[in-house]
Amino acid sequence: MRSTPELDARTGLEKLATYPYQILSWVDDAGYPVSVAVDARVNAGDLSARFAAPAGLTVPTDREVSLTGSHIRPQPGYGYDERRHVTVWGPATVSGGTVAIAGRTAWGWDEAEVPFFEYSERSVGKSRAYFDALSAERGTPVKPKLSFGFLTLRTTRLPFLTATIVPVTLGILIAASHGSFDPIAALLTIIGACFVQLGLNTANDVFDTLSGADDANVTPTQFSGGSRVIQYGLVSLRQMATLSTVFYVLAGLIGLVLLATHGSTALLVIGVVGFIVSLGYTAPPLKFVYRGLGEIAVALGFGPLMLLGAYVVQTGGALAWEPFVASIPVALLVALILYVNEIPDRRGDARAGKRTLPVRFSETTVIAGYNVAVVAAYVILVLGVVLGVLPIPVLLMLLTIPLAFKVSRGLAPNYENPYGLMAIMGINVQLHLRAGLLLLGAYLIVLIVGAVAPSVSLFIG
Amino acid sequence: MAIIPEPVTKLLDAALVGELTVIDGNGRPVTYPLIPLWDGEKVYLTSSTLFSRKLEHIRGNPKVSLSITDPDAVGGAIDRATIQGDARVIEEDPHGGWERLLPIWEKKEPSIVYFLKARVALPLFFERALIEITPRRTFYWSDGDAAAAPAVTTVGTEAA
Numbered sequence: 001m002r003s004t005p006e007l008d009a010r011t012g013l014e015k016l017a018t019y020p021y022q023i024l025s026w027v028d029d030a031g032y033p034v035s036v037a038v039d040a041r042v043n044a045g046d047l048s049a050r051f052a053a054p055a056g057l058t059v060p061t062d063r064e065v066s067l068t069g070s071h072i073r074p075q076p077g078y079g080y081d082e083r084r085h086v087t088v089w090g091p092a093t094v095s096g097g098t099v100a101i102a103g104r105t106a107w108g109w110d111e112a113e114v115p116f117f118e119y120s121e122r123s124v125g126k127s128r129a130y131f132d133a134l135s136a137e138r139g140t141p142v143k144p145k146l147s148f149g150f151l152t153l154r155t156t157r158l159p160f161l162t163a164t165i166v167p168v169t170l171g172i173l174i175a176a177s178h179g180s181f182d183p184i185a186a187l188l189t190i191i192g193a194c195f196v197q198l199g200l201n202t203a204n205d206v207f208d209t210l211s212g213a214d215d216a217n218v219t220p221t222q223f224s225g226g227s228r229v230i231q232y233g234l235v236s237l238r239q240m241a242t243l244s245t246v247f248y249v250l251a252g253l254i255g256l257v258l259l260a261t262h263g264s265t266a267l268l269v270i271g272v273v274g275f276i277v278s279l280g281y282t283a284p285p286l287k288f289v290y291r292g293l294g295e296i297a298v299a300l301g302f303g304p305l306m307l308l309g310a311y312v313v314q315t316g317g318a319l320a321w322e323p324f325v326a327s328i329p330v331a332l333l334v335a336l337i338l339y340v341n342e343i344p345d346r347r348g349d350a351r352a353g354k355r356t357l358p359v360r361f362s363e364t365t366v367i368a369g370y371n372v373a374v375v376a377a378y379v380i381l382v383l384g385v386v387l388g389v390l391p392i393p394v395l396l397m398l399l400t401i402p403l404a405f406k407v408s409r410g411l412a413p414n415y416e417n418p419y420g421l422m423a424i425m426g427i428n429v430q431l432h433l434r435a436g437l438l439l440l441g442a443y444l445i446v447l448i449v450g451a452v453a454p455s456v457s458l459f460i461g
Numbered sequence: 462m463a464i465i466p467e468p469v470t471k472l473l474d475a476a477l478v479g480e481l482t483v484i485d486g487n488g489r490p491v492t493y494p495l496i497p498l499w500d501g502e503k504v505y506l507t508s509s510t511l512f513s514r515k516l517e518h519i520r521g522n523p524k525v526s527l528s529i530t531d532p533d534a535v536g537g538a539i540d541r542a543t544i545q546g547d548a549r550v551i552e553e554d555p556h557g558g559w560e561r562l563l564p565i566w567e568k569k570e571p572s573i574v575y576f577l578k579a580r581v582a583l584p585l586f587f588e589r590a591l592i593e594i595t596p597r598r599t600f601y602w603s604d605g606d607a608a609a610a611p612a613v614t615t616v617g618t619e620a621a
Contacts (some may be wrong), residue, residue, distance in 0.1 A: 004563035023530055025482045025490040032545040033490045034600070035528035036607050057600075057611025072478050074533060079476050079570035085494050120586060123511040127585045130513040134552065144588040145556045222582065232585050252511035289551070372564040 004109045004119065010044050011193030012106020013090040017042035019086075024054065024099075026092075038099075040067060047103040050087070051381035059099050066103060069108075084110035085187040115419050121218045124231055132232055140370070144233050155229045155243070157201045162429075164197040165190060165339070166436030167330050171310030173443035174323045177391075177450060180314040183264050189310045199247035200278045200301075205230055206241045207282035208352070211290075217348030223425040224341040231404045248279070264317025270309040278302045292355045294342075295335045303331020325384040326439065327410030329397065332377040333432040336370060338408065338429045344418035367411045374404045377435075388461035395444035400438065403431040434440050464617045469542045469599050473499035477534040477569055481506055481592070482526045483518040483548070483571075491518060497527055498565040504544065504594040509586050516590055519548045525594060529613040530607070539605040545598045546606045546616075551591035 007015075016022060022042075025035045034101045040051040049067055053059060066089045086108030088299040109119060127144070134142045146154065153159070157376045172186045206215040214226045230236040235243075255271050277297050280286030288297040308328035312319060342349065343366065346358040356367050381397055386391035394458060410424035449456055462601075465473075472481075477498040482490045493515050498505040508516055528543040529535060551558065559593055568572050580587045592599060600611040 021530070023492060023528060025492055025526075025528075027484055027488060027490055031484075032524045032597070033521075033526040034545070035482050035490075035492070035526055035543045036529070036600070036611075037528075037530040037541055037602075038607050039604065052608060054607035056613075057607075062491050064487075066490050066492060068480060069533065070478065070492075070494045072494070072531070072534060074477055077571055080534075083494070085492075087492055089489055117583070120509075120511050122584060124585065126513055127510040127588065130510040130516070131588075134555075138586045142555075144585055146581060146584050150584075154581055154584075169598060185603060241466075274605055373599055451513060 001216070004107065005107035006116060007086070007108055009088060009103035009106050010049050011091070012086055012108065013042050013044040013047060013049065013103050014108075015090055015106075015108060016040070016049065016069045017044065020070060022049070023068040023070065024051070024059070024065060024289065025068065026060055027063060028060075028411075035053060037065075040101075042219070044181075047090075049103065050098055053097050053099050057091050059094055061092055063091075063093060064089050064104070066099060079380060081094070082111070083085055083146060084108070084112065085118075086110075094328055101105075101133055117221075117419060121220060128233055129307075132446075136437070146234055149287040151229070151234060154227050155202070155235055156198050156238070157227055158423045161197060162192050162200065162433050162436070163334050164193045166290075166433065166440070167327060168193045168310040168445065170436065170439055171323055171328060172314060173440060173447065174307075174326060175311045175314030176447045178320065178322075178444055180316070180318075184264070185258065185313050186310075186346065188254050188258055189313050192251050192258065193250035193310070195247045195254065196274065196278050197302075199244050199251055200281060201227070202240055202244035202247060203279060204282045206237060206244055207242075207284075207287075208354075209237055211282075211352045211354070213352030213354050216351040217345055219344050221341075221344060221422045221425065222382040223422065224345050224418075225428065231352055248275075251275075258313055262313045262316060266312045266317045266319055267309065270305055270312065272311060273303060274305045278306065287434055290354050292357055292360055294356055295339050298338045299331040299335035302334040303327045321389050322367055323395040325380070325389045326360055329377040329381045330372050330432075330436060330439070332352050333435055336373055336377075337425075339370065339373070340411070340421075340425055341365075343411070343415065344421055363415050364411070367415075368413060371408055374408065378404075381416060386460060388459045391442065391446045391458040392446040392460065393458060394439055396438040396442050397435045400431055400435045401407075402429055403434065407431060408461065417437055465544070465596055466599055466601060466612070466614050468540060468603070469614075470501075471536065472529045472535055472540065472542050473504060473544075475535040475538065476529045476531075477527045478531060479506075481515065481532075481593055482528070483515050484522040484524060484595050485518050491615055494568055496566065497529070498562050498569075500553040500565065502560075504546065504596065505562050506592040506594070507562065507563075507589045508592060510590065511585050512557055512586045513590065516550050516552075516592070519592060523548045525592075528596060529607075531599060532613070539549055541602045541605040543611075544594070544596050545600075546594040546596045547592045549595075551593055555590055555611065557590045559591050571594055615616070 023039045037056045038051040040049040068087040070085040072080040087101045088106045090104040145380040186447040217225045311323040342358045414420035495506040525548040596616045
């Protein structure tokens with residue numbers, strides 16, 4: 001993979017002409033490079049650049065020389081930005097005090113064209129080759145490093161655990177509002193569910209590496225494109241697979257404990273389906289995300305399955321409409337996190353055969369899909385209240401509508417700009433988190449009112 | 462200790478960016494913009510392992526030059542210089558070995574300390590090799606104009 005776009009001599013010269021001066025370089029007879037600033041008249045039409053011969057120096061005509069343009073914009077107290085450079089190589093002729101260079105090849109980088117993060121991602125192979133060569137030279141593996149804390153954070157994608165903690169805690173609080181609460185089982189449920197998500201996150205990296213999807217993605221962001229610890233050589237594929245297995249085993253063990261102590265047919269069914277959805281998200285043969293079913297799998301897993309699973313642990317298997325209806329807005333908002341995060345990944349995903357919805361559909365359809373789903377989340381919430389299934393305080397979630405507007409409005413202008421989309425993805429994550437926290441707050445209100453004024457109903461009808 | 466003409470050291474101290482020119486396997490000059498870090502004796506530059514092709518070139522041919530040409534990068538000064546020297550790649554510890562130059566780097570690019578604290582976001586950028594240049598000869602254009610011959614100085618040494 002090239003780290004910078006290929007430049008032909010003509011394009012290189014056109015770019016070179018935009019710099020206020022050029023740096024002429026050649027290798028002198030002593031074998032050292034010499035560089036001198038010149039004011040060249042560039043003619044991209046005939047692939048040439050001409051300038052006055054520098055005084056006191058002899059420009060060779062028997063070897064290739066180069067002309068470089070380089071630019072930064074100083075930012076006092078910060079450093080600089082607007083980095084760009086271009087170099088054109090070719091043979092020189094000297095006549096009558098004028099040097100003429102015939103441009104033959106060119107190379108350069110402009111961060112306005114290839115953002116620095118993309119340039120870095122495109123260069124990851126170079127870093128891998130560097131460490132491979134250093135390892136071979138020393139006869140012992142040399143790898144890039146991160147502190148244990150940072151490596152753990154990056155490898156597990158720990159901050160995304162809110163996607164699990166919100167629905168599970170909500171299920172526990174709804175059960176508590178129905179009179180069922182076992183704190184130890186609640187804690188075990190949260191820990192077990194977190195292990196499921198950690199297993200999913202790490203398995204996702206393993207299978208996306210095996211499929212080539214993560215390698216093909218040169219515009220990852222902090223919200224998309226996987227953890228990339230395998231691509232960066234920080235963790236091996238085998239280590240990641242082992243870690244994923246450990247997480248799933250721990251989740252399974254906790255699941256068995258909960259089945260043994262709070263077991264029910266409902267919990268068994270939810271546990272088995274949850275495991276299949278989690279592992280089948282990227283793993284063959286199911287590979288939901290490769291079939292355009294990833295968003296549905298995530299909605300199901302981080303919505304009804306998590307929430308109802310936590311609920312039935314507390315109730316001993318009794319099911320109710322309220323936790324199911326409450327899970328739907330949560331499910332839609334979490335699926336929309338994935339949905340928006342897939343937008344910058346869509347080219348890499350398409351190359352790897354990952355047929356996500358943003359890969360399958362046009363920009364207009366994808367944005368319309370976001371709007372429909374986010375409106376549905378709020379409509380279902382309100383209907384739940386109106387029909388007397390959900391308590392009135394859950395309407396607090398409506399306070400997040402401005403965030404939904406921000407995301408909706410931010411998609412179109414940033415659709416082709418992964419790094420511009422980062423802020424929108426961040427707001428989208430906040431939308432799910434804040435909506436979830438407001439729902440949790442709503443059920444705390446229900447619990448408090450239930451405790452201090454049991455005769456007061458917070459349901460319509 | 463290397464003795465470099467004072468105007469050249471002033472440029473080295475001020476420059477936010479310089480142009481490192483190395484020689485590739487075909488004998489061609491290849492130029493990379495980098496931040497020059499001058500410790501009073503040698504010129505240092507750092508290279509992320511992401512952009513390590515220059516390191517391969519230096520291992521193949523250690524003869525390099527560093528030019529400082531951009532008035533915007535030196536606070537508006539119009540003089541220019543090129544330093545020829547012998548380069549050595551220092552890569553005992555790509556993870557942290559280069560950090561000894563952080564105080565000099567921070568003076569030129571204060572934000573680097575902030576970025577380093579957040580190295581989890583771009584870990585490979587902070588896996589870096591050091592390029593140490595021992596100066597051999599300097600070219601200095603006092604008015605920055607190549608129409609006048611540069612003052613050429615062979616770098617001497619004195620006991621440290």
